[in-house]
Amino acid sequence: MRTNNNSGKVFAVLAIGVAAIAILSLFAFDSVLSGASSPSTNVIASATVNSVCLMSISNTAIDFGLVSPTVSTATSNIVAIIDNGGNAPANVLVAGGNWISGSSNFYVANTLWNPTSASAGVGNSLALYAGLASLVDTLIQIPAPTLLIPTTSNNLYFGVGIPAGTPPGIYTQNIVYGYNCNGGGATAIATNTVATVNVPSTCFIGVSTNTINFGTINPGANVPTNHLVTVQDPGGNIAANIMVDGYNWQSGSNSFGVTNTLWDVSTDVTYLGNALLLAPSGLTDTHLQTPAPTISNPTTTNNIYFGLGIPSGAVAGAYTQNIIIENSC
């Protein structure tokens, strides 16, 4: 019984509460409905949306890796230029500084840019940056973003060629990116981006002549060690040791030894010098060097001289020999 009375009271309280809520809601709804007919004040808002470009770049560092002198990389290092929610088209502008490594440097124009990925040596030379006015219009356009496509972008590709004789080292270059928004003036996007290239020590070899004609020589006779071959390093950046060896003289089935050929680091008026040894195991260090080329002197040389003596009793014939001259660094 007591329980029935308590539940009855609870039910009564709940019923009263629901009724009150219903009545209050009715009043609130009624006031909303009648609002249209009651007097009110209209506020007209207006705004002007500017034409803007909100530009950024995808990466502030380019690393070309290990590139030797006289070698060019493919124009394939990519940087994306991005409009993050603007509403106007923009053209990409670019310029840069010279490559620097300590006291060594080479010119900015050795960096190439291109609107598409390209093979080595293909592209446009980067201009030297000297203020916003020096930024070059790449004619690469970043389309205007829209509500449906709020971010747009386009790519710029870079490559580098290392000049002959560039000293070894890690070189860095500053690249400046800019844009002109909707045909306006130049504005910088990023001015502190860095490109890096590591130039290793490298040597090359070239020779001034493919043949030495010793002429006609009698058995037992010889010619002076004065036949010049100029050994070159056309574009490296480090001194190289000159090494020589050779093969036996051959004429059909007849031959005589390689050691009858002499070499020397200076010209001789007589048949003097060091005997050429049999290749490949006889490769000999002449202790002569082709000096390290430089950017201002990209090809260096040194001279080596050869002479020949015919051994007594050598069979008559037209003999030939291979002489091998090598640079080693």
Place this chain on the structure above:
Amino acid sequence: MVFSIEKEMRVIGLFAIFALFAIPSLAHAQIGERAGPLQFNVSIGGNETIPWTIFNNGNSTVYFVTYVGALQQSDNQITPTIVLMPVNGSIAAHSSIDLNITVYMPAQNQPGRGSWSTILQVIQTSNQTASGGSAVIMAGLAKAMDIVSKLPPPTTTTIPTMITQSESIFPLGSAAIAIVVALIALGAAGYMLSQHKKRTARKRARKAPAKRARRRPAARRSSARRSRTPRARSSARTTRRRRRKR
């Protein structure tokens, strides 16, 4: 082939002047390499491969052959084997090629004992035909190469775990099964004991009112019956119901 400046000027006047300024573009193919020896540190019984990059910075294709110098026997160790690939080939203008040098270290050698050196050579082969009494000059590159041996790296051995049919059904093992069975049995026993206690308590509760009723005098009993109000009777019913539920 790069002709000397003196020869060019003697041969053709204007062309020589042009050649003087255009020598880099008219230069015959030249090969180059990065500086520094190739260092091999090869595990006993193992091998190591290092590339040797050869550049052609000329305007025409270069054809080449390679040579590997002999290794001297060292400190009673077996001489390793060197393989250079490719042994010959060509390098296009303004490009490069990697020659792969692989050293195989005999397993019988002792690590850290013995060292070997040799010279690798790349010779630019010429299509020049020498006439009688002539020497053909061929350009090339030489590369020093050093080899030492070392211990092989430690290997980790994984011992596979065998899973039998019985273990797959009863993964806990026989000891775990026994523990589980014991726990179940204990739990059942405890439940049965608690149920027995409850039944006993209910029986006692039912007997006690009857005993008290027998001990009470008749008048008290009848007055108790008469004085029982509906409320008292209801309370009694509730109590009996509660006892039954228990």
